[in-house]
Amino acid sequence: MTKIALVTGANKGIGFETAKQLAQQNIKVLLGARNETEGKKAEGILRDLSLDVTYIKLDISDSTDIENVKNYIEGEHGALDILINNAAVFLDGEWFGNNTETVTLKTLRDTFDINYFGTVELTQALLPAIRKSDAGRIVNVSSVSGSFGVHLDETHWLYALKPYAYSASKTALNQFTVFLANALSDSKIKVNAVNPGWVQTSIGSDQAPLTPAEGAKSGVEMALIDENGPTGTFSQSGEILPW
Ligand code: NDP
Numbered sequence: 001m002t003k004i005a006l007v008t009g010a011n012k013g014i015g016f017e018t019a020k021q022l023a024q025q026n027i028k029v030l031l032g033a034r035n036e037t038e039g040k041k042a043e044g045i046l047r048d049l050s051l052d053v054t055y056i057k058l059d060i061s062d063s064t065d066i067e068n069v070k071n072y073i074e075g076e077h078g079a080l081d082i083l084i085n086n087a088a089v090f091l092d093g094e095w096f097g098n099n100t101e102t103v104t105l106k107t108l109r110d111t112f113d114i115n116y117f118g119t120v121e122l123t124q125a126l127l128p129a130i131r132k133s134d135a136g137r138i139v140n141v142s143s144v145s146g147s148f149g150v151h152l153d154e155t156h157w158l159y160a161l162k163p164y165a166y167s168a169s170k171t172a173l174n175q176f177t178v179f180l181a182n183a184l185s186d187s188k189i190k191v192n193a194v195n196p197g198w199v200q201t202s203i204g205s206d207q208a209p210l211t212p213a214e215g216a217k218s219g220v221e222m223a224l225i226d227e228n229g230p231t232g233t234f235s236q237s238g239e240i241l242p243w
């Protein structure tokens with residue numbers, strides 16, 4: 001039977017490439033995007049490649065959109081096999097330095113509303129459909145910015161980059177990954193976090209070494225693991241990362 005996947009923030013960047021690579025595996029992909037014009041444009045590009053994709057309006061910070069997507073998936077497909085929680089924002093402004101003393105509560109709240117609360121709300125809403133899959137997979141696209149291990153390691157290249165709102169939101173997402181994997185340990189569902197690497201996108205800038213297609217690989221691989229694959233891990237290209 002054809003598998004169904006939902007990718008959030010699939011109109012561009014890593015999300016778009018993730019949707020493309022999953023659809024190339026003969027998976028039917030729902031392209032979540034908050035902007036209808038952008039979402040339909042992405043759908044058109046992938047359909048021109050004969051890929052089975054459908055745009056679905058999804059602002060992950062909008063409870064009505066989440067409810068509509070839940071109802072659409074349950075009504076149209078019954079089960080959801082793969083959820084890629086990719087959508088995120090970077091609102092700190094600067095990557096370099098440490099803005100912990102000055103970052104505004106508005107920036108923190110706006111970041112958490114999308115990167116953390118939106119992702120948690122969407123995932124909880126879709127869990128009943130994911131439970132109906134024979135092999136549910138949840139992939140949280142996180143970041144090494146959220147890793148305590150990296151931020152405590154003075155020799156790590158990312159040590160000097162401490163944008164607090166974005167990093168803290170990804171730390172919270174990592175905690176969600178560990179706790180959800182534990183909560184679902186008696187099910188067939190596997191929940192993992194991945195770091196895509198430093199990728200040429202709006203968030204990563206054009207200075208980054210990896211293309212969006214390369215950045216999508218870690219998430220796609222984790223979405224395709226079999227029943228012997230891991231759960232509750234944080235990795236990039238199969239290499240375990242420190243939490
Ligand atoms: P982009 O900015 O290119 O893509 C982000 C995507 O998220 C866009 O499609 C954006 O939509 C969408 N989005 C933002 N807010 C919402 C929302 N409220 N509802 C739905 N969609 C939303 O960045 P990337 O492709 O780089 O980011 C993808 C993921 O990779 C993120 O989770 C990011 O944190 C992570 N990551 C990226 C790295 C990099 O180097 N690029 C490094 C580590 C992690 P819109 O176009 O409407 O803004």
